[in-house]
Amino acid sequence: MDPALEYHHLQSRRQFFQGAGLKVGSIALAQLLSQKALAQALPSKADIHPALPGLPNFAPKAKNLIYLHMNGAPAQQDLFDHKPQMEQFFDKELPDSVRNGQRITTMTSGQKRFPVAPSKFAFERCGQSGILMSELVPHMKGIADEVTMIKSVHTEAINHDPACTFVMTGSEVPGRPSLGSWLSYGLGSESQNLPAFVVFTPTVKNPSQALFSRMWTSGFLPSKYDGVKLRSAGDPVLYVKNPPGVSSGDRRAMLDALGQLNEKSFERFGDPETQTRIAQYEMAFRMQSSVPELTDLKGESKATLEMYGPNAQKPGTFAHSALLTRRLIERGVRVVQVLHRGWDQHGNLPKEIKNQCLDVDQPTAALIKDLKERGMLEDTLVVFGGEFGRTAYCQGKLTRESYGRDHHPRNFCMWMAGGGIKAGMTYGETDDFSYNIAENPVHLNELNATILHCMGIDHSRFTVRHQGLDQRLTGVEHVNPVKPILA
């Protein structure tokens, strides 16, 4: 076990004994640990999933994180990175001085030409901040003044699997904890009825890519820190429902008996794990009612439901997930991650990206507004973006109306809003083709360092020993949070 995990464990044991008022060395071998004094000394239920000692390192600006991941990689040129200069290069070769011999994927490396494909979508400056957004995201335009748009994010991987693994775990090598798992491990849970880290994977018309559980699992940390998926079909949480024929009354009676019997077992063996287990069964029981309560939208006003759009009440949609996300954050869940698939437009981009935006634009804007109206945005950090960007040059056939774009890790757009982040700012710039970063590059490790910073964690000190190394979410190279965007 990792030293920090051991420490965690040990702390609860120590509290346990101090509370029990038992003095070292005063009890003979025969007087094995017993019952009531120990039971009384149990850590309270609130301590079942506490923060690591010493965390947060400093006062956090955000208590919760919402990560809206657009899986497949949205085209930055068509959404947020406006490049009118590309217009005059329509169907002309991307200049060598721009391409600069960079690595490209084997899906287009065989192409004879790399013709520039300007976006067909109109952009406008939005709000007081004047952040540029395209006609694809009319609702997001309305929240422009809440976000910091980062135009210069870059990553290392050029294919989906390693890039998705990188964006969510800070490493291309599988087996590392996801961002949500790190936060759940470090900051613990504030909810007694729901998991610390919840994941949505809404259904889309054309999924086109696979999702990888490593984007929300705990890697080398215990599975306790896995993201728990809220599902739209079957049990909303795996195995949360009673077996067929078992009513909640039966279940209560069974858990009561189980609790008493486990308590007896604890008296016999004095094993704190037994006590934790009793508490976890109780938490499981509470989840049986907290999960249905969560998904019951009766209490939501008509205005709210309308704000999230026509799909707000339709389970499995992005809109429904976005609304539940707000409800989860309200209930103290630390991290919510929504993974929306279908953004991998190698061809037929204009049509497909429009559908994608129809899914996410309105609910995303609604989520920000909703959080703001309820005063929750100030301590909730929201992140929006994909795993890499897309190319300026066309993949496949190019017309004014239709084109495709290949993978592009060298620059892409993400935005952040809420706790700890400046509102209405644009950060970083790219060249005239959105092909290279012109100023203020932000590596994903820096972005993650920024997220941790907002949540009160010094990323450089947040480590877990694994394979001989003090592993960090943010990798071994020295990086800093992106200071200019911090509020």
Next chain:
Amino acid sequence: MFRNPPALQLVTAVLSTGGLFAEVDFNRDIRPILSDHCFACHGPDEHERKGKLRLDTAEGALKGGDIGDALLPENPDESEIIHRIFSADLEEVMPPPDANKNLSDEQKNLLREWIKQGGEYAEPWSYRPPETSPVPPARISDWPATWIDNFILDRLHREGLEPAPDTDPVTLVRRLHFDLIGLPPSAEEVGRFLKEWKDNPTDCLEKTVEELLSSPHFGERMAMYWLDLVRYADTCGYHGDQDHSISPYRDYVIDAFNDNMPFDQFTREQLAGDLLDSPTIDQKIATGYNRLLQTSHEGGLQAKEYLAIYFADRVRNLSNVWMGATVGCAQCHDHKYDPYTARDFYALGAFFADIDEAQHFRVGTNNLPTRRPPEIDVHSKRERMRLAELGTKLSSHTLATSEERKALEAELAALKKRQRKTMITVATKPRTIRILPRGDWLDESGPAVEPAFPAFLEKPGNPVQSKRLTRLDLANWLTDPAQGTGGLTARVMVNRFWYLVFGSGISKRLDDFGGQGEAPVHPKLLDNLAVEFYKSGWDIKHMMTLLVTSRTYRQSSLETVDLRERDPYNRLLARQSRYRLPAETIRDNALAISGLLRTSYGGASAKPYQPLGYYKHLNFPGRKYSHHADDRQWRRGIYVHWQRQFLHPMLRAFDAPTREECTAERPRSNTPTAAMTLLNDPSFVEAARVFAARALSEGGPSVDSRLAFSYQEALSRTPDEEEIRIMKQLLSTALREFESAPAAAKALVSTGMAPAAGSLEIIQHAAWTTVARAILNLSETYTRN
């Protein structure tokens, strides 16, 4: 800051030095501090070295650096090291504040004390071949049962501790069963053990251990661990996570443990079976080891990038599994803590340069299973034996009846069809391996390297190789105590055997014996065990026997408050350990208790019930999961289909790893998800209702007798009065509930596809199912004690 929380440091110090700092031991006390706080800038990596000062060798420390004398033996106050670590000047203090590696006062004092005592270095404990130490005399002469116990007792004595009393025989027989075969003992087995124990405990123990080690389930239990190490899975892991063909390798591993294959041979066959003289089918299957890594044929992937990824994956796994080392750290730079260079990393990987992995970039398909040549069609060893047997019988003309002949012919035909594909290794012309500067696969400017052993581990007298080294040379080097690092390998492995029966290793880090690992709590014992292992001819069953017949093993797991405060992780073994069973064993245990368990051996992977839509996010192709609708439903956990990206949620809930990387030690978490799984996963509900049916039909006529039966089957003991009272109350509540809702009762007892218990009264059956669920969910039921 999390590296050494103060409370933990204290415990480590107490544990490692008995609370006295009278004599500082370099490897135990000093190296971990230097490694963690100093080596990143003053260690083996010369590119990162600051101030020309090297502190990982005595030579370097004595030579000093830009600042002059770093270490003056017996003179801490004149030693710059001491000056710097105690300095209050932020410009001067070491480690520099921005490194976030502050030393505690205790650590500083230890360093001062070390230099005062002479500042001597010792060779890292794990690179020094193990040597046999004399067995210490036993203070309590009648306590030790094996020489292991003398070492344990000696240390306990020095710590002022006593061993725990022997555990009771019921706990012991349960412990032996879980540890050696991963299954609970049946009520009859417990009864027999108790009887024999009464007659002669020593004989009884020896006989039981022998029986368990001869059980085919022993191989399954050991394989469960080995498959974690080598990251065995039924799917390729990356992108579409398609099935790949490898299950015969799993069966090979089980066979190898059952046949007690010497570990050196086991190593040779897996790494280089194809290079042996006229390799057998099994030896070819064994080379599946080289194919267990995650692979991809994702559209658009860069072949060179993935070759680099695979290359690094191999080196990480090889070094984790056999060397207890983290050579993977040297992919981009020389290792920061251990003497492995980047050249060593590439030279180790170069052993595998003869494996053609580029071909699946071209031929990999989105079918299930995908293609990952070279693959061959094989029968498992058992199947081949049966085929031969059938052939003999059919040709002997002595068959009594034509029916008999027909049956055998049908079996033969069915068996012939049961061939499975499996990925193997076939050596091709090795590709050129270059050192990738900073690990960058786009940079081909680095020098080419040939296969070679890590330079610092080379024996001085060994002749320079004239021909290119092969995987077989590597396997031999790993297992040859005289010419290679066999002693080191043995130490890594016995530490893991120890973990399997005591709950944690003698050295805590089961896959990192380097500077960032932990010096063993019982170094001499560990060394003696290592030597015993290779001198026994790498005899795994011999080692397991030695461990489980020790008195240390037989101790009670109960602890005193004093002991728990002193040694919360039970590193000193003044008692046995108690811990939750591993994921597969939790499944096997419930199935065994219910009577549903099918103990068929080997074969294609099994698919138990799984929530609908769980594979929804897999693509290329989209996946529909169909559980097995026959006996395969109730097979042991080791045979469950291992989908790397979406591992069966029951296994995942109990910390089974995804097997993307080597897992030498699983966490043991305790979560609401686990609780919900045991309560509601249909596999467990079905087990409960079948168990309940047995209680009703086999447990005698009364509630009391049925409860006694159930407890005996699940926990090998009878319930006490209080337990009977609680259970009776639960039963009557459940009866009441189900009497008013007969349809619900019917639904509950129809869970799963096991045949309905026809003659049973449904309300009774449902109410007893509730009782059975409570028993299967008891902490005690899935705790190894």
